[in-house]
Amino acid sequence: MLLLAFIATLLTYASVVTAESNHELLLSLNKDLLRSLDTQDGLPNPSIHLALRLSNYHNLAKEAEYLNKLKNALHNDIQSSLLHSQPVTGIMALYILALKSSCYNISTITFTINGKTQVPVMQLKTQMDQEKKNFALSGRPLTNYYQYSLGVIALCVSGVRVNNHVTNKLIIATEYDCFKHGDIVSIDTYAMAGMALQCVKDAGYHVHNAAELDTALAKIKQKLLASRRTDGHLGNEFSTGNAVQALLAMGSPVTEFAASTEAIRTSVRANVYHNPMGMSQILPALHQKSYLSLRNKKCLNEDDTLVLEPEEPELVESTDCSVNVKVEVVKHDGTKTNYALDVPTGSTLLKVLELLKGKNVGFTFEVQTSLWGPFLSAINGEQARQSDKRYWHLSSDGSALNEGVGDYTVENDQKIGIQNKGY
Structure with a gap:
């Protein structure tokens, strides 16, 4: 009987802790x-x-x-x-x-x-x-x-x-x-x-x-x-x-x-x-x-207790580490162009593309703003626009990316695929 009471107490405590954590x-x-x-x-x-x-x-x-x-x-x-x-x-x-x-x-x-x-x-x-x-x-x-x-x-x-x-x-x-x-x-x-x-x-x-x-x-x-x-x-x-x-x-x-x-x-x-x-x-x-x-929704008697505390300044650790990134661009007609470069570890894909553009190897790109942040609109002069029911599909080592160019970060050597696809 005592054991059952002890287990019940533990379960109640765990439930309270979980609720507070959530x-x-x-x-x-x-x-x-x-x-x-x-x-x-x-x-x-x-x-x-x-x-x-x-x-x-x-x-x-x-x-x-x-x-x-x-x-x-x-x-x-x-x-x-x-x-x-x-x-x-x-x-x-x-x-x-x-x-x-x-x-x-x-x-x-x-x-x-x-x-x-x-x-x-x-x-x-x-x-x-x-x-x-x-x-x-x-x-x-x-x-x-x-x-x-x-x-x-x-x-x-x-x-x-x-x-x-x-x-x-x-x-x-x-x-x-x-x-x-x-x-x-x-x-x-x-x-x-x-x-x-x-x-x-x-x-x-x-x-x-x-x-x-x-x-x-x-x-x-x-x-x-x-x-x-x-x-x-x-x-x-x-x-x-x-x-x-x-x-x-x-x-x-x-x-x-x-x-x-x-x-x-x-x-x-x-x-x-x-x-x-x-x-x-x-x-x-x-x-x-x-x-x-x-x-x-009535907007009556609403809570107004959400206060933003001052944030501690974020310390950014400098690193000399770099990774090798291969970039393959596949145009609408299937034409492929490949590039390679070394970038600092943790670079966003947008930064990778900016560095690649700066190498003067014939690579160019354009972005447009969206609610999700910047998204690719043109690569090497070719557009993939919503009005044409097309987009630039992004992948890493063959796996589709769930994040855009401004959010995805490169942490290790990999091959980035950028392909003009329809939908």
Whole structure:
């Protein structure tokens, strides 16, 4: 009897210690994301604001300051893109979700195109119409299914009815396994599509094809669960946050994603999520929330206790160690060009490419900004653009990289592959 009581006490103690450890980890991640507001380059990122607002812990002053940046700098950039007839479905959707996360009156914001003024949700509906028209031309959305799904989510959580023909595109894409990036199944896209369809179902917008909708949701859930690796991640470290959000939104029991949530925590401790965009997708999942949580957000009596302590200056150890990197560029037509150089250990891939360009061996490259940081847009004069449904696929010793050029670091001798691929 005493032994059983002792075991029960140990289990209770272990449970308390684990809970406290997870709480401290969550606070640390929250603070890291909050600190990123002062260090990020380029335009404000609505995904970061959205994640901070879905958290249970807040620094309301810094969040309000960032909201103003979104309403000015990001708004102006979207306005410029619209004037140049550039598709903005994804960023417009995230912008709307970010504003809604702060319970901001979205109807007070407008965009003006060709003398016509529209509020954000109506402009997003216009973007979705353009996406729909592209299906008739090419059988796929103008941007991609990830952005298309974000558009559905933003309209749905804003209380705007999503028409059956819009939802049907996602249902058909699910049926025919269209959610891929190149040859790779996109778990991120399955997750976004799952949240989009679940929102439509919860709102009662798809009553005429309820069975098809349920079949699509069941398949998405099966795809997400089937992507689980032995370490618990769904797809990879950077798709697990969205996948857990989707499972939460679809009402999955905790047992179905508990291992994946723990995998996220393990990766946080290993500093895998040093990119603020990556942090912004896992923070809601760790708070057991999803983008659909915005439907009922009230912004009342919010916590305001998140304080950033002064950080100790980071000591950077100098090293004379270098590694040899071979770089193979494969153009659209299959032409291969190979290079080799020595770089300091720990160099980012972006630094590697800059050093290679500086060697004057005929290698050139261009990058564009994105929510994830810099991404390759051109190599040796050849472009791989989203508008052409192409991208530069990155690999190391034949294995696809999950990080971009600004985040992946080179720690040992290896062969970097850069290939122009379609999707």
